Amino acid sequence: MPASLSVYNLSKVYLGSNNQDPQVVLKGLELVIPAGTFVALVGLNGSGKTTLLRVIAGLEPATSGEVRINGERADLLRRPVGMVSQELALLPWRTVLENVELGLELQAVKGKERRERAMNMLRVFGLEDCGHRYPRELSGGMRQKVAIARALLPEPELLLMDEPFSALDCQVKSRLQHFLIDLWIQRRDTVLFVTHDVEEAIVLSDTVLVISQKPARVVDVIPVNLPHPRDRTGIPMTGLRRRVLASLMLTRPGEKPAGFVRSNAAGCRG
Amino acid sequence: MRISPLQVGAAFWELCAVGLPPGYLLPMHTLYSLSKVLAGVLLAVLLGCPLGLALGASRGIQMALMPLIDFIRPIPPLAWILLAIIWFGIGFGSAVFLIFLGAFFPIVLGTCSGVRGVDPLLVDAVRTLGGNRRDIWLKVLLPGAMPSLLTGIKVGTGIGWMTLVAAEFTGVRQGYGLGYMIMSARDLQRLDAVVAGMVGIGMVGLALEWMLGRIYRWLLRWQ
Numbered sequence A: 001m002p003a004s005l006s007v008y009n010l011s012k013v014y015l016g017s018n019n020q021d022p023q024v025v026l027k028g029l030e031l032v033i034p035a036g037t038f039v040a041l042v043g044l045n046g047s048g049k050t051t052l053l054r055v056i057a058g059l060e061p062a063t064s065g066e067v068r069i070n071g072e073r074a075d076l077l078r079r080p081v082g083m084v085s086q087e088l089a090l091l092p093w094r095t096v097l098e099n100v101e102l103g104l105e106l107q108a109v110k111g112k113e114r115r116e117r118a119m120n121m122l123r124v125f126g127l128e129d130c131g132h133r134y135p136r137e138l139s140g141g142m143r144q145k146v147a148i149a150r151a152l153l154p155e156p157e158l159l160l161m162d163e164p165f166s167a168l169d170c171q172v173k174s175r176l177q178h179f180l181i182d183l184w185i186q187r188r189d190t191v192l193f194v195t196h197d198v199e200e201a202i203v204l205s206d207t208v209l210v211i212s213q214k215p216a217r218v219v220d221v222i223p224v225n226l227p228h229p230r231d232r233t234g235i236p237m238t239g240l241r242r243r244v245l246a247s248l249m250l251t252r253p254g255e256k257p258a259g260f261v262r263s264n265a266a267g268c269r270g
Numbered sequence B: 001m002r003i004s005p006l007q008v009g010a011a012f013w014e015l016c017a018v019g020l021p022p023g024y025l026l027p028m029h030t031l032y033s034l035s036k037v038l039a040g041v042l043l044a045v046l047l048g049c050p051l052g053l054a055l056g057a058s059r060g061i062q063m064a065l066m067p068l069i070d071f072i073r074p075i076p077p078l079a080w081i082l083l084a085i086i087w088f089g090i091g092f093g094s095a096v097f098l099i100f101l102g103a104f105f106p107i108v109l110g111t112c113s114g115v116r117g118v119d120p121l122l123v124d125a126v127r128t129l130g131g132n133r134r135d136i137w138l139k140v141l142l143p144g145a146m147p148s149l150l151t152g153i154k155v156g157t158g159i160g161w162m163t164l165v166a167a168e169f170t171g172v173r174q175g176y177g178l179g180y181m182i183m184s185a186r187d188l189q190r191l192d193a194v195v196a197g198m199v200g201i202g203m204v205g206l207a208l209e210w211m212l213g214r215i216y217r218w219l220l221r222w223q
Helices: A047-055 A096-106 A112-124 A139-151 A170-187 A198-204 A235-250 A259-264 B005-017 B026-057 B061-074 B077-088 B094-116 B118-129 B133-162 B164-170 B178-187 B190-218
Strands: A005-014 A023-033 A038-042 A066-067 A080-083 A159-162 A191-195 A207-211 A218-223
Touching: A005 A047, A023 A047, A023 A207, A023 A218, A038 A198, A038 B077, A047 A159, A047 A191, A066 A198, A080 A139, A080 B118, A096 A112, A096 A139, A096 B118, A112 A139, A112 A191, A139 A159, A139 A170, A159 B164, A170 A198, A191 A198, B005 B190, B026 B061, B026 B094, B026 B133, B026 B164, B026 B178, B026 B190, B061 B094, B077 B094, B077 B164, B077 B178, B094 B133, B094 B164, B118 B133, B133 B164, B164 B178, B178 B190
Parallel strands: A038 A191, A038 A207, A080 A159, A159 A191
Antiparallel strands: A005 A023, A005 A066, A207 A218
16 A cells, blocks of 8 residues: 655764764755655755665665654664666566566565466566566666566555666656556555656656755755646646756756756756 | 607507506596595585675675685695695595685685675665565575676686695595596506596596586576
């Protein structure tokens, strides 16, 4: 069941070794994601987005503050979450089917049921013919699809995505964005989607959160009240893009607005 | 003194038919040697893999043990002969020990670098899906270290086989062993039989390599 996510006053400090200063990556970060919503988190590179996801996923402890899933402390009772990362995180020695099964296997679900559910999931993803293949035999887009299938099969309460499409070329990227949103419309997972691609954030999400440079905190919350599928070049999209870019720009002091907008607008237009 | 391939061929035939010393045939020499090498390598795998896994996983263990390993590693197996005989007696035990010494370190280092080469992203993936420490070892670190571990075993087997002649310096009880046979031939000044014995060792080494290669290609078919 999709759950809500709330993050209270979250801080993460990496203590430097010996002569280095401690690095404050997150400071007093707060955010709330209602169950069943798709939220995009936009920030510049190096703003601590990945750290935030890792803390939410329980991969790293928070220095202070709380992560709550459905109101319960996530750090006290670790729950499996779905996570899809930017780089290839499939186990290369496992076939596609074995990779997708992994979550159920770790929950000790019996072989036959596991296989059946994994096959059904592959069918949803249009990958039913690739079950016996190894990850190296797949294209980048297919691999990310497998990674999403693997994350979703155990029906996680929360799906965390860390720039999952940023390594893909434009066409594949926009195809996967459409696929993801169609899937989400059917399933209504709670999704936290981290990206530095403003257009991607607006095309996919119900709400765009803009976070500042380190130490990261949420500086703007922008609702996207547009029906799916969204026209990437329509006027409402352009307005939203301008607003997100403006917020982002404020997070980077000393930068000329015009130059910043131009360098970003040169990105992909699927 | 010169020697032609023809003479080596004839000696090879003689070793198979008559034997050296007479009655001790080449296939039996090979079999006995092979059993020592397999025992030594097996021992090296059984002790070296766990040690390599521990070294790869923990910086503390690595800092504590690596100096000792680097200290023992360069000592040639040949230098251990007397100690080996004192510890394990003449024959099988000390030969296995010397082969073990040759095979052990490549296996330890191969396993260690294999574990360290595993992408931490894969560990994270298993952790987020609810995997515990045991799952991380069995489903990520061990299979991830496998290519490098298998290379270690392959190199170790090669070095173990190379150590054979030295290992049979420690003496053989039953009178069988390729290294022992070569030394007997040397004492008889039978250069042709020495070279034939060398050819025999080379051929068995090649066969071992080929077999391991087949097994590895199957085990690592995902690569």
